[in-house]
Amino acid sequence: MSDHDRPPDDRRRRAAWLGMLAYGPRAIPVGACALALHGVAGLPARIAPEIALPGGSAVRPRDGIRVRHYDDFVTTRLGGRLVAAFDDALVQALPELRRTPAVAVLDNALNRGLVDDERLAVVRAAMRGRRGAAGVDAWWHLVDGRAESPLESDARLRCIDAGIGPHELQVEVSDGAGRFLARGDMGWRLRGGRWLLVEIDGREVHDAPSALYADRTRQNRLLATGRIDLLRFTARDLGSYAAFIAPIRAHLAADAAADRRRA
Known part of the structure; x- marks a missing residue:
């Protein structure tokens, strides 16, 4: 099956695994890739492979895989691998998403109880000062956990x-x-x-x-x-x-x- 023929959820998870396979057992999926592994809905159909290494280690990106230099974020274990924890993955991903998928991700997270309003307030505060965070603030009021898809x-x-x-x-x-x-x-x-x-x-x-x-x-x-x-x-x-x-x-x-x- 070609990548084009895969269901969107499979393509997103595949992107996350490409990064882990390329950079070995120390590679940690972050941002949208981490959100895909957490199972949240609403992400773009195609996301770029994106990983970070412990301690903010710097390595050269290759094969279209983004290597991020996040040096302070919480991880959790999914399927035997360390992945950015859900709230930190939101902080990493939201400033880089367009409005509609970002709102859809937050709607879905609230609707399914993956986060609550209190945790989202912490996420919002943690994004301040990051590149792209001002754009997120402009549409934050549109988030509504009653949306079911x-x-x-x-x-x-x-x-x-x-x-x-x-x-x-x-x-x-x-x-x-x-x-x-x-x-x-x-x-x-x-x-x-x-x-x-x-x-x-x-x-x-x-x-x-x-x-x-x-x-x-x-x-x-x-x-x-x-x-x-x-x-x-x-x-x-x-x-x-x-x-x-x-x-x-x-x-x-x-x-x-x-x-x-x-x-």
Whole structure:
């Protein structure tokens, strides 16, 4: 299997192992490579091999492998090898990530309990003064651990950039008897106590026949309440303004227009 055909998680872990194999048993994966080995979601599909050596030892980089000179960070043992501890890996990686993957990584870490707000405050403080840290501060307020996947994080940021950020995430919907029906990934309040819910369907979760049946049943139950308008999108839709942002904007505009007519 070529590297291009590997799943993204495999490519990220492979990058981490390339660095360890190239520089021997003393090599410690750091930054994004360490985060990949910790299993956090949201990283770019391709990351560069990146290692450090104990004590900040200096060696020449080779074969596209980055050798970092971090001389003071905590390590932990994963799969028999020392790896930068999760919080320190965040400090190392975040200033070098673009906004969307960085927010997605932090969303995922919070959602899965890999860190909490208190530890993230320490991470943020530890980054101050590092190259690129000022850029991270500019979007830190966008982090939201309610996002349940990197796709949801990406979708939310695209809506915010378009000026139509959702009012709520993981909106819970109940039937007339108060029984829980479902949660919507993102929600906008509409007139009359109604909601526009937007669902982002990831291929790995929703392509299975059983998942498609469950999605259809769930969708029918939501619509049957009479209080929910539902729009569904795939990962491919997110890259197209016409396919993703335009339908949401049009729906919100139509609701606002109807509200003005009633007034």
